[in-house]
Amino acid sequence: MRNLTIALTGSGGTGVVALGEMLLRAAGNTGYYGILRKTFGPQIRGGESAAILRLGPQPLASFGGEIDLLLALDWSNFQRFADEIPISTSTLIIEDTAAGERPTQLSARDSIKTLDFSGLAQSLGSAHSNIALLGYVAAWLNCSEEQVKAAVFQRLHKHSEETVALAQSVAAAGAQWQRNHPIGLSPPDAVKQAPGATPEHWLATGNQLAGLGALEAGIRFVAAYPITPASDALEWMAGKIESVGGHLVQAEDELAAVNMTIGAGYGGVPAMTATSGPGLALMSEAMGLAIASETPLVILNVMRGGPSTGIPTKSEQSDFNLAVYGMHGDAPHVVLAASSIADCHFTMGWAVEIASERQTLVIVLSDQLLGQSMQILPPTATMPFKASLTQAALPPAEGEDYFRYLDTESGVSPMAVPGQAGGEYTADGLEHSQHAVPSARAQDHEMQLDKRRRKLQSLVESSHWGEVSRRDNAELMILCWGSLFPIALEAQQRLQERGLAVNVVNLRLLSPLPVVALRNCMVGMTKVWVMEQNHQGQFDQYLRSHLSQSDCADLPELIRYCRSGPRLFTPMEIVELVEKAGGAQ
Amino acid sequence: MILKAKQYKSGVKPIWCPGCGHYSVLNAITKAFAALQQAPEQAVLVSGIGCSSRLPAYVHSYGFHGVHGRALPVAAGLKVARPELNVMALGGDGDGFSIGGNHFLHACRRNVDIVYVVMDNEVYGMTKGQASPTTPENWDHSKLTPHGPEVRPFQPCALALAAGASFIARGHSGDPNGLAQILYEAVQHPGFAFVQVLSQCVTFCPEQAQWKEIVHTEDVCTSDPVAAASFLHGDDGFAKGIFYRNPRPVWPLAHERKEADLREGFRL
Structure with missing residues (x-):
């Protein structure tokens, strides 16, 4: 055996x-x-x-x-x-x-x-x-x-x-x-x-490793409201954050939690909150505030069955739409997904770095399966990411104006933090001019919307966008995100033992979607199964809306394979699914 | 270099109506800052949404103009993360007592070292004159509540006391010097300091122009919550002064920092 x-x-x-x-x-x-x-x-x-x-x-x-x-x-x-x-x-x-x-x-x-x-x-x-x-x-x-x-x-x-x-x-x-x-x-x-x-091996949950990743990347402030299945990430951090000079606040509700986090982020202190679907829904107004005011904000969302109270204790990947689309106005931001228990550490670290470098909201999607499952694994690699306000302004020279929301080529503007003389400005959720003065002018609105979108575009070129596991001569591919990745990899291995080659592609960067990288993965494929643990195929719908924008004459057949939680996908069901289709070729 | 009150103005022109009480509150804040010789880069004014919440942009300091009702959490998060800053949250009665009511209660209870100034004009001005949690029961000037709100108004100072605020005061926009004095004391109070300011809206509640005739100064400052409760429950709402001052440990409490390895505890 x-x-x-x-x-x-x-x-x-x-x-x-x-x-x-x-x-x-x-x-x-x-x-x-x-x-x-x-x-x-x-x-x-x-x-x-x-x-x-x-x-x-x-x-x-x-x-x-x-x-x-x-x-x-x-x-x-x-x-x-x-x-x-x-x-x-x-x-x-x-x-x-x-x-x-x-x-x-x-x-x-x-x-x-x-x-x-x-x-x-x-x-x-x-x-x-x-x-x-x-x-x-x-x-x-x-x-x-x-x-x-x-x-x-x-x-x-x-x-x-x-x-x-x-x-x-x-x-x-x-x-x-x-x-x-x-x-x-x-x-x-x-x-x-x-x-x-x-x-020397570790015994850890995804929630613990997410907390470790956050602190190692520089998070020094956490505010949150208890919610299953995210609480144990918070409890782990609460026991550790003071040892690195930070604070964790148990807020009165998720509205307070996210706004406290924004307050700390505005103050130049890397900050995050953690929650699950209902809490993420409550936070959505303030997420728009972080985006408009260009304040770094990281939210770890450990998904459970929804909507409403749903199935709080069991896993599902059904907050995809909320995380990607769930905001009023045009609100570009970043959504990442952790792809294994070990990857909760890496992805949280990347999120912290992106949020601080690009002064924006980054949502990390994990789920109950990754968050609360416990695994024996090698010690986690050293954290490669670090929060840094690299664009922070030097105080402008005497008499010189400071443009907090300057329209730069990269889209990232100089961000002063309280304490820096000469950088005084009022961060604003109201639309504003480059000079951080409230403005309802169409020209200012368009300039700032362009800028906030532009600063995220280069992310799709990052090598961290996803993971590709190839097999020689494969013409079949499984595309997934989050906790499905380890299951798909096991299926890939079992299929190989049965003589069937399948590639597995996992997305860590969900938004902005790395369309070019995905298209490259699809070259030479005849069939692509898009797999996710939700009822509607939320990611699949999103994927199709992006692919239809590019030249799709040579796209492989896309097959939606989704199901609600908490019945998890099994490697064997994927093997049978692929064998059936592969045999028919 | 000594900074004068007017040097704490940013130069951005306020959007407020002529005769609005908030101009005086702005003046009182700059006067208090001058009295404190507050370094502009070390002060942050945090607000929500509403006419009064526009104030941070008019002050030469750092500011954060957030979403409706959430000034207090933003301010608390900032202060906990950056304790050396002077953080003041401010806004109106709708922002603070209606949509932000829960945060008000918990800010009183939590006792983070911030000042909270509520410019109370008993009306939603920015959305054109609807009833707020402090509007009189029979005020029937809003099309949204044609019979009047028919709901008893909150008593913000009594609420603050019950919720655990350690500094409670009321000022009047008609007396910017007196208000500046209160703010000066509030900033120096260790812990959560609540300052209600009667700040008239002459556009939607022209009757508030009469407030200057009926406000009265009360020298009743106490550290006894029972005496303060007795006074505040008998109060007509127009007394001004510092009513309650009872410092208690500020949150977060100082703990001995134990150095620990973040990676400790994971090994099999």
């Missing part, structure tokens, strides 16, 4: 997510690579929750879709996420004696193993069957007792010594039990030959 996927199901409060994290850490210290996805219902306690853990000898950035082993601590809310945990006849199922009534679709299965994890925990005076299960599975994965102990300590170190010691003894009992009640499935053996993960 090359790799293994374990689903852990329970109800909120049974600790399956904690179990998943501890298991991932113990497995990582045993040399496995892995990735953990968390899926929750909206309830804090008593709702459904599940963790899906994929382990293997090679770095894993995506989920395969198949479930090899299902461990159920509680069946009661299983139906609510049955769609996201596709059980097949080859899935091995182990349930706790206290898991309750089995879901109807499983009632006919006779191969379900029932083990008394809760009884085992209780016999030692603990209510935590999840810890007994941890010991049981970790032993099967050949994790040493020390590694399991360390993982338990890491998770519970804020609790009393007695609590930690009890949990460690429950885990040890679970491990002992594994020898008497074998799982009936071989653990992934490839790990023994592979070099595997080392203790």
